[in-house]
Amino acid sequence: xxxxxxxxxxxxxxxxxxxxxxxxxxxxxxxxxxxxxxxxxxxxxxxxxxxxxxxxxxxxxxxxxxxxxxxxxxxxxxxxxxxxxxxxxxxxxxxxxxxxxxxxxxxxxxxxxxxxxxxxxxxxxxxxxxxxxxxxxxxxxxxxxxxxxxxxxxxxxxxxxxxxxxxxxxxxxxxxxxxxxxxxxxxxxxxxxxxxxxxxxxxxxxxxxxxxxxxxxxxxxxxxxxxxxxxxxxxxxxxxxxxxxxxxxxxxxxxxxxxxxxxxxxxxxxxxxxxxxxxxxxxxxxxxxxxxxxxxxxxxxxxxxxxxxxxxxxxxxxxxxxxxxxxxxxxxxxxxxxxxxxxxxxxxxxxxxxxxxxxxxxxxxxxxxxxxxxxxxxxxxxxxxxxxxxxxxxxxxxxxxxxxxxxxxxxxxxxxxxxxxxxxxxxxxxxxxxxxxxxxxxxxxxxxxxxxxxxxxxxxxxxxxxxxxxxxxxxxxxxxxxxxxxxxxxxxxxxxxxxxxxxxxxxxxxxxxxxxxxxxxxxxxxxxxxxxxxxxxxxxxxxxxxxxxxxxxxxxxxxxxxxxxxxxxxxxxxxxxxxxxxxxxxxxxxxxxxxxxxxxxxxxxxxxxxxxxxxxxxxxxxxxxxxxxxxxxxxxxxxxxxxxxxxxxxxxxxxxxxxxxxxxxxxxxxxxxxxxxxxxxxxxxxxxxxxxxxxxxxxxxxxxxxxxxxxxxxxxxx
Amino acid sequence: xxxxxxxxxxxxxxxxxxxxxxxxxxxxxxxxxxxxxxxxxxxxxxxxxxxxxxxxxxxxxxxxxxxxxxxxxxxxxxxxxxxxxxxxxxxxxxxxxxxxxxxxxxxxxxxxxxxxxxxxxxxxxxxxxxxxxxxxxxxxxxxxxxxxxxxxxxxxxxxxxxxxxxxxxxxxxxxxxxxxxxxxxxxxxxxxxxxxxxxxxxxxxxxxxxx
Numbered sequence: 012x013x014x015x016x017x018x019x020x021x022x023x024x025x026x027x028x029x030x031x032x033x034x035x036x037x038x039x040x041x042x043x044x045x046x047x048x049x050x051x052x053x054x055x056x057x058x059x060x061x062x063x064x065x066x067x068x069x070x071x072x073x074x075x076x077x078x079x080x081x082x083x084x085x086x087x088x089x090x091x092x093x094x095x096x097x098x099x100x101x102x103x104x105x106x107x108x109x110x111x112x113x114x115x116x117x118x119x120x121x122x123x124x125x126x127x128x129x130x131x132x133x134x135x136x137x138x139x140x141x142x143x144x145x146x147x148x149x150x151x152x153x154x155x156x157x158x159x160x161x162x163x164x165x166x167x168x169x170x171x172x173x174x175x176x177x178x179x180x181x182x183x184x185x186x187x188x189x190x191x192x193x194x195x196x197x198x199x200x201x202x203x204x205x206x207x208x209x210x211x212x213x214x215x216x217x218x219x220x221x222x223x224x225x226x227x228x229x230x231x232x233x234x235x236x237x238x239x240x241x242x243x244x245x246x247x248x249x250x251x252x253x254x255x256x257x258x259x260x261x262x263x264x265x266x267x268x269x270x271x272x273x274x275x276x277x278x279x280x281x282x283x284x285x286x287x288x289x290x291x292x293x294x295x296x297x298x299x300x301x302x303x304x305x306x307x308x309x310x311x312x313x314x315x316x317x318x319x320x321x322x323x324x325x326x327x328x329x330x331x332x333x334x335x336x337x338x339x340x341x342x343x344x345x346x347x348x349x350x351x352x353x354x355x356x357x358x359x360x361x362x363x364x365x366x367x368x369x370x371x372x373x374x375x376x377x378x379x380x381x382x383x384x385x386x387x388x389x390x391x392x393x394x395x396x397x398x399x400x401x402x403x404x405x406x407x408x409x410x411x412x413x414x415x416x417x418x419x420x421x422x423x424x425x426x427x428x429x430x431x432x433x434x435x436x437x438x439x440x441x442x443x444x445x446x447x448x449x450x451x452x453x454x455x456x457x458x459x460x461x462x463x464x465x466x467x468x469x470x471x472x473x474x475x476x477x478x479x480x481x482x483x484x485x486x487x488x489x490x491x492x493x494x495x496x497x498x499x500x501x502x503x504x505x506x507x508x509x510x511x512x513x514x515x516x517x518x519x520x521x522x523x524x525x526x527x528x529x530x531x532x533x534x535x536x537x538x539x540x541x542x543x544x545x546x547x548x549x550x551x552x553x554x555x556x557x558x559x560x561x562x563x564x565x566x567x568x569x570x571x572x573x574x575x576x577x578x579x580x581x582x583x584x585x586x587x588x589x590x591x592x593x594x595x596x597x598x599x600x601x602x603x604x605x606x607x608x609x610x611x612x613x614x615x616x617x618x619x620x621x622x623x624x625x626x627x628x629x630x631x632x633x634x635x636x637x638x639x640x641x642x643x644x645x646x647x648x649x650x651x652x653x654x655x656x657x658x659x660x661x662x663x664x665x666x667x668x669x670x671x672x673x674x675x676x677x678x679x680x681x682x683x684x685x686x687x688x689x690x691x692x693x694x695x696x697x698x699x700x701x702x703x704x705x706x707x708x709x710x711x712x713x714x715x716x717x718x719x720x721x722x723x724x725x726x727x728x729x
Numbered sequence: 730x731x732x733x734x735x736x737x738x739x740x741x742x743x744x745x746x747x748x749x750x751x752x753x754x755x756x757x758x759x760x761x762x763x764x765x766x767x768x769x770x771x772x773x774x775x776x777x778x779x780x781x782x783x784x785x786x787x788x789x790x791x792x793x794x795x796x797x798x799x800x801x802x803x804x805x806x807x808x809x810x811x812x813x814x815x816x817x818x819x820x821x822x823x824x825x826x827x828x829x830x831x832x833x834x835x836x837x838x839x840x841x842x843x844x845x846x847x848x849x850x851x852x853x854x855x856x857x858x859x860x861x862x863x864x865x866x867x868x869x870x871x872x873x874x875x876x877x878x879x880x881x882x883x884x885x886x887x888x889x890x891x892x893x894x895x896x897x898x899x900x901x902x903x904x905x906x907x908x909x910x911x912x913x914x915x916x917x918x919x920x921x922x923x924x925x926x927x928x929x930x931x932x933x934x935x936x937x938x939x940x
Contacts, residue, residue: 101819295744299751611886612904640886643905644860650852650909654835670881674931679884 021050021671022098025060026085028052033082036075054078064671065090346541352529360524362494362504365532366541367416369468369503370624372409372693374416378538379405382419385537390428397428404447409693409706411451412469412624416540417503417531418450421510424530437511437527450510452477453704464509468500471622475499481509507531555579562586564595565634570617574601574626581627585690588724590631593638593646599630607633612641628687628697635686638723639679648723649682655715656681662688662713664701672700681716689720692727791896792870794913795851796828797839799896802846807839823847836910848926850912860907863890866899873899875919881931883909889930893919900929 024043031041032054040053058074061081068084071077084091096102347355347363355361383394383401390397404422408415418436422428425437434440438449440456449456452465459466459477463484466477478498485491496505511523535541555575560566563582567575585591597613605618607629615633620626644650656678661667666681688694688707695706708717791799797807807813807826814829819840828837828851837851853861867873873890880887880900887909890899896916901908914926923930 101817292744295748299748302752609885640884640902640904644854644907645858648858650835650854650858650860653852654830657836676881676884676887676931678882 020098021668022094024050024098025052025057026081026091026095028054028057029061029078030082030085032057033075033078036078064094346536346539347532349533349536352532352536355532356525356529358525360528362508362524362528363532364502364504365535367414367503367535368623369414369417369501369506370412370622371414372412372624372695374405374540374693378416378540381538382534386423386428389423389430391430400429400443403444406706406709407447407451407453409709410695410704411453411465412695413451413465414503414540416535416538417506418447419538420531420534421450421527423534424527464500464506467498467509468506471499471501473498485509503531504528563591564597566598567601568599569601574620577623577626578630581630585631585724588690588727589646590634590638590686590690590724593642593723594634596641597634597637599633609633609636609640613637624694625697628691628694631690632683632687635683636679638686639682646723648719649678651719651722652682652685652716653678655685655713655719659713659715662707662716663696663698664703665696665698668701672698685713685716685720686724689717690724690727791913791916793866793895793897793911795834795837795849795853795911797846797849799846799849799913800915802839804841804844807841807846848912848914850910852910853908860909861911863888863899863901863903863906863908866890866908870895877923877927877930877932879931881929883929885931889927891919891922891927893917893922898922898926 020043024041027043028041032038036054038054040051043050043052054074058077061068061077065081065088068077068080071080081088081091085095086092346365346367351363355363379401383398387394387397400422401419404418405415408418421436426432426435429435429443434446435443436446436450438446438456440446440449445455448454449462450465452459452462452469456462457466459470459475460480463477463481467475467481470477472478478500481500482491482498485496490508494508496508500506500509507523507528511527555572555578556567556570559575559579559582563586565578565582567578570578582591597615599615599617601619602616603619605620606616607618608616610616615637617633618629620629638647639649656666661669661677661681661684663684665672666677666684669675669677669680684696684707688696692708693706695704696702705712707713796812804824808816810826810828812828812831814827816824816826819825822842824841826839826841828834828839830836833854835852835854838849839846840848842848855861867890870892874893875891877889877891878887879885880889883900883902886902886904888901888903890901892898894916896914898912898914899908900910900912912926914922917925
C-alpha cells in the first residue's frame, strides 16, 4: 500500500477514533497502524476537524455531545459515509462489507416475508445506492485491499457489534438525509448570474467566420473595382470569379450583403467576355481545384491559423531557454569584515546582527563548492565523504527550513569538521547524521520539549512548546537577563545565543561568542552569504507598489514596505520566466491573518505574512492559481498537470489533501503548489495541511510534475 | 473562339452555376465538419455492437459521446478493449472502466450499468493542447438545463453545464471558455443526473487557504 492510500484513509481512522473517544472520553489519542507507520489522532484535534468537516454538527457546542452525535451518525449520515468511503478509495468500510455479505445471505428468507411497505423501502434503498459516490478513477487504488490498519484500542469485534446495533435505523434516516442533502445542494448552489459566462451565440465557428469575412471583404473591394471597369485582362477575370465566389461564400455563411456578391458576379461575367473561352475554362478548373484543395486542408490547422491563442506564444518545452534577467545578488558587503570579526574575539564579544536570514535556505552550488574547496583539507577523511557530509547538512537544513550556512558553520566551529571531539555539531547524537538532526531539531530530535532551540525557531510561535521550554530554561538562568533573546527565535544572533549561551556569566569563558559565533560569521562571510538588496530593488522603497505594478502588471494594495520588497525580489527573480505573463494583471489586497484566497479570475486576498519565505512561496502559490484559471490550456497546460496529478498524486501534502483541509480541489491546489515549489526550488513545503516536511521536488521526486512545470514556466536559471 | 462556344451566355451561366454549386457544397461541408469538430468521435475505440442481443434497458443515446455509445456499447465490448487501464466494481451492478490516456483523450472512464455503458467522461485534447469551447456547444445545443458552479476535481470556479435531457454535460472553465471534461450518459432529468452522476459538483464554499 503506498503512502497515498495510507493518507487517504485518514477519514476512516478519524471516525473510528470518534467511536473510541465517545466510548472513552478520557482517552486523549488513538493510534492507527498502517502500511508505512502509525497515524495518531488526538481527541482535541479530532473535535476541531469534525467541526470543520461537518458544519451541521457545529450546533453541539459540548465536545462530548458532538462526539456522541457524530458517533451515532457514522452509520447513517450520508456525508460521513461518503467521507469514509472516499477515504477508502471508494470501497465500503470492511465492517460494512461484512454486513452486505450477511444481508445477502439472509435475503432469500426475508424476501418471502416482505410487506408492501418493505417493498417500498427496498425501492428507496435502490435509490440510495445510486447516490453513493462514484469515485474519481484512481487506478492505483482500486486493486488494493480496502483496509489495512487495525486500531490498537478498538478490537474489530467490538466495532462490528456496535455497527450492527446501529443498523436497523439506517435506511429511513439515510432516506431523510438524502432528501435534505439534495435540497441543500439545490438551495446552496446559487444561480450566480454574475459568474455566468457571457455566452456568444455564433452561427458559425470563429475561424470560419473570419475566413468568410476576409474573403467577402476582398470580394467587395475588388468587385466594386471591377464594376467600375478598373480591372482588365485575365488576372482581373480570375480575381473577379474568385471574388464572386467569395461574395457567395460570404452570403452562404450568412454574413454577406447580397449587393456585394451580385455586383462582383456581374463584374466577373463582364470580364469573361473579353477573354478567350479555353483560357477561361482552364482558369475555372484550376481555380476550382485550388478552392477544393484549400477546403480539404486539415480544418484544425486552418482554424489554428486564425486562433488568437496561437499568436505570440512560444513553446518553452522545445525552444526557449529562460534566464532570470534580474537575479538576487548576494555579496558580503553587509557581512562584518574580517577585521571587525577579529576585534570581536576578545571578552567583550558582541552579537553583531549580520544580514543573514535565519530562514533563508537558498544556497547556490557556487557557495557549496567554495565551502568544499576551502575546508576539505581540514577534514580527516576522503573528499567524497566530506562532500557527502556537506550535502547532508545542506539537504537537512533545507528540510528544516533553516539557513544551511549556519550549520555548515557549526560543523567547523564545534568539531573542526569532525576532527576534534565526538560532537560534530556540538549536539547529542551517536553519529554525524544524528548530530546534524539534533542541531536542526528534526527526525529523532524533533521533540520540542527535548530539543527546543531549533524547534522554537521553526515553530514561528512564541507560545509553542519549544519556545516555552527554551524560555523556561533561559529565565531560570542568567542568560535572558543579560543577553535576552526574542521568542520565537528568528535571527542568527538569537539562534547562536540560544544554541550556545554566553556562558562566561556562569563562570566559564565566553567561547560561545568569541569562538563559535565568530566562526559562524567567518564561514558566512567567506561564502558571501550575507544578503543585500537585489539588483532589481528601486532605491526608494516608497515607490515599490508603483514599480511592481509597472514592471510586472501586478497591483498590490495594503502591504508594508518590507512585504513589497519581498514581492519585488520574488517577481524580479521570476521575471525571465513565463510566470509573469501568466499571472500579470492580478490585483492583490492584503488582509489580516494568515489566510489567502482567490476571489475570482484575477483578484486575490492575501494574508499578512511576516516571514519572508512563507510570503514569497504563498505569493507564487496564489499567482499559480491565476495562471491556472485565467489562461487557455495551450499556455497554462493544466490538462497536462492533471495527468501528472493522476499519476503522481499531489506534490505536497496540501495538494494531496486539499479537500480534507479546505474543501478545495486537489487538482487546482496541486497546480499552485507545483508552481510555487518549481519556482522556489529547495524550499520545503509550507502549509500546515498534512505537511510532509520535505522539499517537494527534492531527490528527483515528482518527475512528471517537474517536466510539466518546466514546459509551462521554462527552465529556471535562478 | 466564339465558334467553339456558340451559346456562350448559356455556357457562362452554366459554368458559374456549377462553380457556385461546387463552392457551396464545399462550404456546407466545411461548415458541418467544423461544427462536428465540437463533437467527439463516436465509437472510435469500442467496436460496434454486434448483431446479437440488443441492449435491454436503454433506448436513447446522447448526441455527444467520446468513444463508447451510451446504452449500446456492452460490457463485453468494454472488457475486450485494448485501451482499458483498469476496471473496478463500484456497486454490484456498476463497473468503472478506466482507459489509458492518449494524446487526444485523457482521464477517460466509462461506467457500465446493467450490461451496457451508462456514463462516460473524459477530456478531449485538440492539437496544441487546445480544448473545446463551451460557447460552441451552447451555440449548437442551446442553453443547458442547469449550471452548477464548483467542481471537486477542477476547482471552485468550474461550472458544470448539464444537458440532462440530451444526455451530456460539460465541466468547464468559464473564464477561458474551455471544456475540461465532457460527460455523456443516458438522457435523464437534471435531478437524476445530480444524484447519479453529479458527485463532482461541489458548490463553492469560499475557499480560504491557511498558510
